[in-house]
Amino acid sequence: xxxxxxxxxxxxxxxxxxxxxxxxxxxxxxxxxxxxxxxxxxxxxxxxxxxxxxxxxxxxxxxxxxxxxxxxxxxxxxxxxxxxxxxxxxxxxxxxxxxxxxxxxxxxxxxxxxxxxxxxxxxxxxxxxxxxxxxxxxxxxxxxx
Amino acid sequence: xxxxxxxxxxxxxxxxxxxxxxxxxxxxxxxxxxxxxxxxxxxxxxxxxxxxxxxxxxxxxxxxxxxxxxxxxxxxxxxxxxxxxxxxxxxxxxxxxxxxxxxxxxxxxxxxxxxxxxxxxxxxxxxxxxxxxxxxxxxxxxxxx
Amino acid sequence: xxxxxxxxxxxxxxxxxxxxxxxxxxxxxxxxxxxxxxxxxxxxxxxxxxxxxxxxxxxxxxxxxxxxxxxxxxxxxxxxxxxxxxxxxxxxxxxxxxxxxxxxxxxxxxxxxxxxxxxxxxxxxxxxxxxxxxxxxxxxxxxxx
Amino acid sequence: xxxxxxxxxxxxxxxxxxxxxxxxxxxxxxxxxxxxxxxxxxxxxxxxxxxxxxxxxxxxxxxxxxxxxxxxxxxxxxxxxxxxxxxxxxxxxxxxxxxxxxxxxxxxxxxxxxxxxxxxxxxxxxxxxxxxxxxxxxxxxxxxx
Numbered sequence: 001x002x003x004x005x006x007x008x009x010x011x012x013x014x015x016x017x018x019x020x021x022x023x024x025x026x027x028x029x030x031x032x033x034x035x036x037x038x039x040x041x042x043x044x045x046x047x048x049x050x051x052x053x054x055x056x057x058x059x060x061x062x063x064x065x066x067x068x069x070x071x072x073x074x075x076x077x078x079x080x081x082x083x084x085x086x087x088x089x090x091x092x093x094x095x096x097x098x099x100x101x102x103x104x105x106x107x108x109x110x111x112x113x114x115x116x117x118x119x120x121x122x123x124x125x126x127x128x129x130x131x132x133x134x135x136x137x138x139x140x141x142x143x144x145x
Numbered sequence: 146x147x148x149x150x151x152x153x154x155x156x157x158x159x160x161x162x163x164x165x166x167x168x169x170x171x172x173x174x175x176x177x178x179x180x181x182x183x184x185x186x187x188x189x190x191x192x193x194x195x196x197x198x199x200x201x202x203x204x205x206x207x208x209x210x211x212x213x214x215x216x217x218x219x220x221x222x223x224x225x226x227x228x229x230x231x232x233x234x235x236x237x238x239x240x241x242x243x244x245x246x247x248x249x250x251x252x253x254x255x256x257x258x259x260x261x262x263x264x265x266x267x268x269x270x271x272x273x274x275x276x277x278x279x280x281x282x283x284x285x286x287x288x289x290x
Numbered sequence: 291x292x293x294x295x296x297x298x299x300x301x302x303x304x305x306x307x308x309x310x311x312x313x314x315x316x317x318x319x320x321x322x323x324x325x326x327x328x329x330x331x332x333x334x335x336x337x338x339x340x341x342x343x344x345x346x347x348x349x350x351x352x353x354x355x356x357x358x359x360x361x362x363x364x365x366x367x368x369x370x371x372x373x374x375x376x377x378x379x380x381x382x383x384x385x386x387x388x389x390x391x392x393x394x395x396x397x398x399x400x401x402x403x404x405x406x407x408x409x410x411x412x413x414x415x416x417x418x419x420x421x422x423x424x425x426x427x428x429x430x431x432x433x434x435x
Numbered sequence: 436x437x438x439x440x441x442x443x444x445x446x447x448x449x450x451x452x453x454x455x456x457x458x459x460x461x462x463x464x465x466x467x468x469x470x471x472x473x474x475x476x477x478x479x480x481x482x483x484x485x486x487x488x489x490x491x492x493x494x495x496x497x498x499x500x501x502x503x504x505x506x507x508x509x510x511x512x513x514x515x516x517x518x519x520x521x522x523x524x525x526x527x528x529x530x531x532x533x534x535x536x537x538x539x540x541x542x543x544x545x546x547x548x549x550x551x552x553x554x555x556x557x558x559x560x561x562x563x564x565x566x567x568x569x570x571x572x573x574x575x576x577x578x579x580x
Contacts, residue, residue: 019334019343044309053309054352054371059345081344082545083518083567085230085375087257087275089250104273105234109544110517110569112232114259114273128249128259130232130275132518132567134545164479164488189454198454199516200494207489226489227400228373228422230520254399255372255424277373277422279400375520377547377565379540394563395524402522404549404563418539418549420522420565 002071006030009067012075017063023056025063028098035068038098052092052126057117058084061129064099065113069133072106079111083132092119092126101129109135147216151175154212157220162208168201170208173243180213183243197237197271202262203229206274209244210258214278217251224256228277237264237271246274254280292361296320299357302365307353313346315353318388325358328388342382342416347407348374351419354389355403359423362396369401373422382409382416391419399425437506441465444502447510452498458491460498463533470503473533487527487561492552493519496564499534500548504568507541514546518567527554527561536564544570 004012006027013025024040037060045056062081069079101115111133116125149157151172158170169185182205190201207226214224246260256278261270294302296317303315314330327350335346352371359369391405401423406415439447441462448460459475472495480491497516504514536550546568551560 016338019336046309048306053349054374055345055349058348058374059343062344081378083375083377084344084348085275085373085520087249087277087373088371089257104232104270112234112273125249128257128275130230130273132232161483164481191454193451198494199497199519200490203493203519204488204490226523228520228522229489229493230375230518232518233516375565377539377567379547394522394560402524402563415539418547418565420520420563422522 002030002032003074004071009071012070013063013067020059020063023059023063027067030068030071032072034100034102035064035071036098036100037064037067038096040096041094046094049091050094052094052097052119054086054088057088057092057097057127058086058129060097060099061086061101061115061117061127061131064101064115065131065133068101068103068113069111069135072103073135079133079135081131082134084129085131086127086129088127090122090124090126093121096120104130111135147175147177148219149216154216157215158208158212165204165208168204168208172212175213175216177217179245179247180209180216181243181245182209182212183241185241186239191239194236195239197239197242197264199231199233202233202237202242202272203231203274205242205244206231206246206260206262206272206276209246209260210276210278213246213248213258214256214280217248218280224278224280226276227279229274230276231272231274233272235267235269235271238266241265249275256280292320292322293364294361299361302360303353303357310349310353313349313353317357320358320361322362324390324392325354325361326388326390327354327357328386330386331384336384339381340384342384342387342409344376344378347378347382347387347417348376348419350387350389351376351391351405351407351417351421354391354405355421355423358391358393358403359401362393363425369423369425371421372424374419375421376417376419378417380412380414380416383411386410387416394420401425437465437467438509439506444506447505448498448502455494455498458494458498462502465503465506467507469535469537470499470506471533471535472499472502473531475531476529481529484526485529487529487532487554489521489523492523492527492532492562493521493564495532495534496521496536496550496552496562496566499536499550500566500568503536503538503548504546504570507538508570514568514570516566517569519564520566521562521564523562525557525559525561528556531555539565546570
C-alpha cells in the first residue's frame with residue numbers, strides 16, 4: 001500500500017508546485033508500483049498545428065514519476081530527477097493527455113520509472129519516457145533509506 | 146502477421162552474424178508487435194562476482210530489437226541502430242537471460258522499441274532498454290519509405 | 291556559413307512560438323556547427339528553493355537544438371524532436387541560464403546535437419543534453435532527402 | 436591529480452577483467468577530468484560490411500568511463516553502471532578506435548561522463564555516449580564518499 005493516497009498527492013502537489021497549476025494534474029490511480037496522472041491541455045501547452053509541446057510532455061512524465069515516488073516514500077524526502085530520456089512517437093491531439101507508468105526499481109538511493117504518454121482519443125502512446133530520481137539519505141540518523 | 150517466423154529469424158541471424166554465435170540467441174516468440182529472445186550465458190559474458198556484463202545485456206537488447214524489426218519488414222533492408230538507452234536495475238544471475246520487448250513505433254524511417262531484460266530465476270527485470278533503428282529507403286524505386 | 295543569422299532565428303522563433311515568449315530566448319552566437327542560446331529566468335520557471343525547473347532546462351535545450359538546426363537548413367522544413375536525453379548535474383541558481391551546443395551529426399533525415407546548460411555565475415554545467423531531430427523529406431520533388 | 440596512473444589502470448583492468456582482453460585497451464591519457472582510451476579492433480568486433488559492432492562501441496565507452504572514475508576514486512570501490520545512452524553517428528572503419536571523454540559530475544553517489552568515440556582515420560566522431568555510474572558508500576565507516 002502506498003503511504004500517500006491520490007488525494008494526498010494532489011494536495012501536496014498544489015501546495016508545493018503552484019507554478020504548474022496550469023497543468024491541472026490529477027492522480028487517477030496510484031498503487032505500490034504504478035500510477036496514472038492526467039493533465040488538462042491549455043493553449044500555453046500547444047505548438048503550431050495544435051500539437052502539445054515536447055516540454056509539456058516531459059513535464060507531465062517528470063511530475064508523474066515524482067508523484068509515484070512520493071506515494072511510496074512519503075512527502076519528506078527531497079527527491080530530484082537525475083536523468084530523463086524521452087522518445088516522441090506520434091503527434092498528440094490538442095485535447096487532454098495522461099501518463100501511465102510504473103517503477104522499474106525503487107532502491108535506497110535511486111528510483112527508476114517507465115512511462116507511456118497518451119493523448120485522449122488516440123490508442124497508441126504519443127511518447128515514452130524512462131527517468132531516474134535520486135533519493136537523498138534520511139536526515140535524522142536513520143539508516144537504510 | 147510478421148513476414149519472418151522465429152525459425153527464419155534464427156537462420157538469418159546465424160548466417161549474417163556469426164560473430165555473436167556465442168550468445169546462442171533463440172527467438173522464443175515473435176508477433177506483430179512483440180518478441181522474446183533468450184541467450185545462453187557463457188563465461189565470456191561474465192564479470193567479477195559472476196554477474197552478466199553490461200555490454201552483453203546491451204547486445205541482447207540490440208539483437209532482440211533488430212530481430213523484431215526484421216520480422217516486420219523482412220530481411221532485405223539494412224536497418225541500423227541510431228540510439229540505445231539502457232538502465233541497469235539489478236545484478237543478473239550467472240544463468241540464462243532473455244529479453245522481452247515491443248515496438249513503440251514502426252514508422253517509415255524510424256522504429257522505436259522498448260525491452261525488459263530478465264535473468265532466469267529472478268522475477269524483476271535486471272535492465273530496461275529503449276532503442277531506435279533507422280530504416281533505410283527502399284532501393285528499387287518504390288515510394289512509401 | 292549558416293543560412294539564418296542570429297537575428298533571423300530570433301525573429302522566426304518569436305513569430306512561430308509565441309507560447310515561449312516567457313523564456314526571452316536570445317541567440318548569442320551561431321555558426322556552422324554550434325550555437326549559444328540564453329534565456330531569462332522568471333518566477334514561473336522556478337521550483338521550491340529557488341532552483342530552475344527541470345522542464346525549463348529541457349525546453350531551453352530543445353529550443354537551442356531547433357534553432358541550431360534551422361540555422362543550417364532554413365526555416366522551411368518542419369523538423370521535430372524524436373529523442374531527448376538529459377542528465378541533471380547540479381542545482382542551477384535562480385538567475386539567467388544559457389545553453390551551449392554543437393551538431394554531432396547533420397544527416398539527410400536525422401540531426402543529433404549535444405548541449406551543456408549553464409547557470410549564470412556557476413562555472414560547471416548544470417545539465418547535459420543529447421537530442422535527435424527528424425528532418426522531413428523535401429516536398430518539392432528535390433532529391434537528396 | 437588522479438590517484439591511479441595510466442599504467443595502474445591498465446594493470447588493474449587486465450587483472451580484473453580478463454574477459455575483455457580481446458579489446459586490448461590502452462589508456463593513452465588520463466587526468467583529473469578526462470581520459471582517452473584506445474582499443475584494437477579484431478574480427479570478432481566486426482559486422483557485415485566490415486563495420487565495428489554497436490555493442491563493441493558501448494563496451495569501449497563503458498570501460499573508458501569506468502577507468503576514468505577509478506582514476507579519481509581508486510581501485511577499491513565497486514562502481515557499477517546505472518545508465519548508458521549512446522547515439523550512433525557514422526559507420527566506423529574496420530581499423531582501431533578510441534574514446535575521448537570527461538567527467539560531467541563526480542558526486543558522492545553518482546558520476547556522470549560524456550564520451551565521443553572515434554574511428555582511426557575519420558575526423559568526426561562515430562558515436563557519442565553519456566553514462567552514469569553509481570558509487571557505493573565506503574565500507575569502513577568513513578563518511579563523505
